[in-house]
Structures are given as structure tokens and as C-alpha cells.
Amino acid sequence: MDNTLLIVIVAIVSIVIGFVISKTIDKQRATSTVKMAELNGEKLVKEAEKEAENIKKDKILQAKEKFIELKAQHEKEILARDNKMSDAEKRIKSKESKVSQELAENRKKSRDLDNKLKDISSRKERYIKKEAELDKMLHRKIQQLEVISGLSAEEAKEQLLDSLKQKANTEAMAIVQDTIEEAKLTAKQEAKKIIINTIQRVGTEEAIDNTVSVFNLENDDVKGRIIGREGRNIRALESATGVEIIVDDTPEAIILSCFDSVRREIARLSLHKLVTDGRIHPARIEDVVRKTRKQIEDEIVDIGKRTIIDLGIHNLHPELVRIVGRMKYRSSYGQNLLQHSREVSKLCGIMAAELGLNPKLAKRAGLLHDIGKVPEEDTETPHAILGMQWAEKYGEKAEVCNAIGAHHDEVEMTSLLSPIIQVCDAISGARPGARRQVLDSYVKRLKDLEDIAFGFHGVQKAYAIQAGRELRVIIESDKVPDEKAKEMSFSISQKIQTDMTYPGQVKVTVIRETRAVNIAK
Secondary structure: OHHHHHHHHHHHHHHHHHHHHHHHHHHHHHHHHHHHHHHHHHHHHHHHHHHHHHHHHHHHHHHHHHHHHHHHHHHHHHHHHHHHHHHHHHHHHHHHHHHHHHHHHHHHHHHHHHHHHHHHHHHHHHHHHHHHHHHHHHHHHHHHHHHHHOOOHHHHHHHHHHHHHHHHHHHHHHHHHHHHHHHHHHHHHHHHHHHHHHHHOOOOOOOOOOOEEEEEOOOOHHHHHHHOHHHHHHHHHHHHHOOEEEOOOOOOEEEEEOOOHHHHHHHHHHHHHHHHHOOOOHHHHHHHHHHHHHHHHHHHHHHHHHHHHHHOOOOOOHHHHHHHHHHHHOEEOOEEHHHHHHHHHHHHHHHHHHOOOOHHHHHHHHHHOOHHHOOOOOOOOOHHHHHHHHHHHOOOOHHHHHHHHHOOOOOOOOOOHHHHHHHHHHHHHHOOOOOOOOHHHHHHHHHHHHHHHHOOOOEEEEEEEHHHOEEEEEEOOOOOOHHHHHHHHHHHHHHHHHHOOOOOOOEEEEEEOOOOOOOOO
């Protein structure tokens, strides 16, 4: 028991001693660690102080260098400013010296001018005195000349002016005559060149239109259906279209006869639709003709639009566009009117460009020059006048209207465009193959016109011109007085109107003149 207690005590004592010893050792270690830390801290502080001192020295050096640099730059700026100020002072001084020199020169010039003015005033006085003396001498001389010549000064001046005028007029007339002769020689050649070049640059077509159309049938049995019971169908068709339908012994063909190509085309298309459909009776005929007429009217507008687009014509009134389209279904002496107008338009554009005029305006007038030939109602107005009235109504320019009205000399020409239209119309109508007509009947109609004129007393000569549109009659002045000329013109026109059949109108012009002829030997 005692041993156990002793062992326990010894163990406790050893544990206590071991704990004390361990604490002591830890304390010594901590003390040494603290001392080492203090030593390291002091060392770090010293090193930081040294590094801070070095940084401080570097910053001081950098600041000194920056200060020195800024100081040097400032000194340079001050020096440059001083140099500029010195240069400015030098310039100012030089300008002041120049100004002083100029002032001195101006004072000198002013003195010189004053001296010159005094000299001029003295000379002026002398000139005035001399001029007065010369006037007196001239007056005396004029009086002496008037006494010698027997004429006053005004009369002599008038005679001198008259002689100078006569001489100037003579020379001017000679120059004018030479210029006219030269112009005649060159103008004819240039005009031929322009016309030939214009014709060569336009393609042409032959005349192909007729006043009848042939409608072909598959067999002759259809003819009976077209005629209908007691002729009802054919009468209804003729009444609706205004076309004469000739059904004869010609195999598998019906002839449509009408001078109006539009109505003839409506009749042809209507017949084609009726025959194709097979239903032919008066009610059906009226319905088909109405629809066909509407189709043709739409086609006419399309043709007019395509025509003006092809020719490059813009801003044409819709009604004029429709009239242009109608010209496709109209012919003159076998020449298609639309083709003729297109041809004239192209010729006019080329010729106007050659002469330095407006080609677009010339094309416009050329296309519209014959629009008066396609009226929808019968009229006694000449086609040129009617076309001019339509052009004025639908807002065309004055040059275009005058060109349309004057292309057959119904009105006076007022612009250079008018003769161009007249010439190009003649070129298109007179070229070979343009128009188809019976020569014998044409010549006979012209001869009949002239024979009617020769049937009147006092007629010396008679000429049918403008393709029979005008008759010019020259009468003898010693046989027919002036007051009878108008009466003769009216009588000839009435005789033509009652005895002849002709298209359009015939203008009768009676010419009477008195000539006094003498021969210098």
C-alpha cells in the first residue's frame, strides 16, 4: 500500500517535474524566438530606412532634373519670345521708315501736282483764247465759201450727206447682190445634200391598202347562213357595221367594200367571230359587232401609244394618241396614212437636226400633219385646217399647229418648221412606190381642171398644182379688170364643183398683173 502510494507520489512528482522542465524549455525557446524576431525586425527596419533614403535621393534627383529641364524650356520660350519681339520691332521700324519715305514722296508729288495744275490752268486760258480766234477765222472762211459757192453751210452739208448716202447705197446693193448670188449657188446645193441625206436615212414601204377586203370561207355553205332567211343576217351586218357585203359567185370568198378602213376591219373581225362560233342571227350579230368595235378602239389606242413611243414623242394628248392610232386604218392613194406619217416624222427629225432646229418638235409636227384626214364625221373643212384646229384644241405649240395647217399652203407659214413639214410630206408621197393611183385618171383630172379655166374669157395660162388641190389661173390684164378677177375665181370654183368629182377641196387662185416693159438700146 505504502509502495503503491510512493510510486504514485513519485509518478506525480516526475510528471510535475517534467511539466516544469517542459515549460521552462518552452519559455526559453519563446524568449529566444522573441529575441530573434526583435533582431530581424530591427534589421528589416534598418533596411527599409536605407531603401527609403535611397528612394528619397532618387526622387530628389528626378525632381532636380525635371526642374532643370523645365527651366531650360522656359528659358528657350523666353528667348524665342524675345526674338519675335525684336523681329516685330525691326519690322515696325522698317515700316515706319517706309511710311516716312512715302510721306516725303507724297509731299513732293503734291507739290509737283500743284505746279502742274497751275501750268494747265495757264495753258487752258491760252487754248481758250486760241479757240476763240480759230472760231472767228472759221466763221470768216465759211462766209467766204458761202459767197463763192452760193450755198449755205446747211445746204452744203445736206448735199454732202446725200452724195455719201448714194455712194453707200450703191456699194451696199452691190454687196447684197453678190451675197444673194452666192447664196443662190450654195443654198441649192446644200438643200439637195440635206434632202438626199435625209431620204437615204429613212426606210420606206410600198403602198398595199385597198378599199375592199376579201373574207375567205371554208366552204360555200356558210354563205347561206351569212345571208340568212330573206337576207336578215346580211342586212343586220351591213346596218351594224356600215360596210357593203358582196356575196357573189366567187368561190369560198365574200367581199367587204367600204372606204373607211376601220369599219371594214370591224366587219371582217365580226364575220370571223360569227363564222367560228356558228351562231349567226341579228341579235348575235349586233352583240359581236359591238364587242369588236370596242376591241378595235382599244387596239387603236395601243397603236397610237406604240407609235409615239417608237418615235420618242412625249406628253401627247390622249385624244391625239387615239387619232394617231386611227391613221393605221386610213390610206391616201393606196399609201397607209400611219406609215406615211411615221415616215414624214422621221424625215422631219433628220432634216431639222441637219438645219440646227429642234428635231423633237419637228418629229411631233411630222407625225400630226395629216391627223385631219381621219375625222369620225364627214366635214367640208380641208384636212390641214382641221388638223391644225385639233392641235390647237389639244394644247400643241404654235409652231406645230402652224406646220400642220401650212403644209398645203392653206395658211401662211410663220416658222422654219412649216416648210420642213411640207418638203418631207412631198418626199414621202412623191417617192416611187409610195402611192398607187391610176396615172391616166390622175392626168385627166388635172387636164380637166385646166380646161375648165381655159373656158373663161381672158385666161392666158392655167396650172393645176399641189396634186390637183390648187388651180392657178393667170389672166390678161388688158382683157380682164381687177374687179372681175374675184368674180372669175368664184365662177371657176363653181364650175369645178358642178362638173367634176374629186377628193378634198380645190383652191382657185386668179392672178392678174400689169407689166410695163421697155428695152434700152
